[in-house]
Amino acid sequence: MVISALAFTFLNVFVKSLNNFSVYQIVFFRALGSLFFTIPYLLKNKISLLGNKRGLMIMRSIVGLISMSAFFLSIKYIAMGTAVSLRYIAPIFATIFALFVLKEKIRPVQWLFFGIAFTGVLILKGFDDDTEIQFLGVILALTSAVFAGLVYIxxxxxxxxxxxxxxVNYFMMVSVIIGGLLSIKNWVHPVGKEWLVLMSLGVFGYFAQLYMTKAMQVGETNQIAPLKYLEVIFTILIGLIWFKEVYTLWSLLGVVLIVLGLTLNVLTKKK
Structure with a gap:
């Protein structure tokens, strides 16, 4: 899970550094890089690329694409640690959706933990001097979280x-097609190291997902899952050092409340 958190962190950092490219072109390369892993894996293991529940997988891919695009766009407006923290409230939306769509039950104490996380969101909402840009970034990150919640469903x-x-392969294929089409109008031809950075997005994304899955398979969920929030800490540290991002005590308090609320939720959920 630590390796996964580091991989997600470097993915965030490289996306933040690609200022010359549109979010759609970044999405295109992020997905293209992962296809170099998913397609050979499926072919090698003789697994059908088309799958069974194709309609649901297409819908999952579309909501996933919206979530990814909104998140990538959000880190261009607000600090990376803030964006990551806001995106991580997706499990709250997933739980609420599951309550109505899948008829799953929510333990009463979970509402308290959700309230703690949402308090963190409210605190994060207004710490930047440029309130208009701050508000747009927060809205984009929250939009990403809502659609990520739908992905779980x-x-x-x-x-x-x-x-x-x-x-995953469906998700990457849909992202390559839609991201590629939407980026044609404002396509920027990569030069030099930009090729390496763009293609590495898919590599980091793939291994981040792979090691997170492996961690869930070999460890107890209530012990392993909270470690994924290390991504928030790693991202804040690199943001401070690399991009000279500024975090006030209020913004750090907001991040802590979000991570605390979500961690307590994971620890109290039934297996």
Missing amino acids: FIRKIGSADHPVVI
Whole structure:
């Protein structure tokens, strides 16, 4: 999980550094890089690329694409640590959606922990001097979290009917097609090291997901899951050092409340 958190962190850093490229072109290369891993894996193991629940996988891919695009755009407006923290409230939206769509139950104490996390969101909402840019970045990060919550619902609906890599491959294929089409108008031709940075997005994204999955397979969820929030700490540290991002005591308090609320939620959930 630590390796996964580091991989996600470097993905965030490289996206933040690609100021010359549109979010759609970044999405295109992020997905293209991952396809170099998913397609060979499926072919090698003779797993059908088309899968079974195709409609649900397409819908999962679309909401995932919206979530990814909104998040990548948000870190261009607000500090990376703030954006990551806001995106991580996706499990709250997923739980609420599951309550109505999947008829799952929520333990009463979970509402308290959700309240702690949302208090952190409210504190983060207004710490930047440029309130208009700050507000836009926060809205984009929250939009990413809402659609990430929907991703969880679609994955639950798909269940074990399709191999996890087939689901990811659908997501990457849809992202390559839509991201590529939307980036044609404002396409910027990469030069030199930009090629390496753009292609590395897919590599970091793929291994981040891979090691997170492996961690969940070999460890107890309530012990392993909280470690994914190390991404917030790693991202804040690199943001401070690399991009000279500024965090006030209020913004750090907001981050702490979000991570605390979500961690307590994971620890109290039933297996």
